[in-house]
Amino acid sequence: MESKSKRGMKTILCGFSLAVMLSATTGCQIDIGGQTLPSAYYNQDDVQYFSAGSEFKLQREAAQQKAYQAEAQARGRRP
Numbered sequence: 001m002e003s004k005s006k007r008g009m010k011t012i013l014c015g016f017s018l019a020v021m022l023s024a025t026t027g028c029q030i031d032i033g034g035q036t037l038p039s040a041y042y043n044q045d046d047v048q049y050f051s052a053g054s055e056f057k058l059q060r061e062a063a064q065q066k067a068y069q070a071e072a073q074a075r076g077r078r079p
Contacts (some may be wrong), residue, residue, distance in 0.1 A: 030037050056062070
């Protein structure tokens, strides 16, 4: 019969090995230093695509100002 210390050491070693195997087979998406690392299932994830927009971010505001200036000139006032 084994001593209790050897049996305890085997139990701890088996538990540690099981924990390592389980952590290696599970996947999760994590965020490290601002970088999102993929899960183990990244091949099945849906792809999100954002098309390139206008480089000028204030397009609506510029159009509104042009319309205002055109309206003011049509009325004969300075904007």
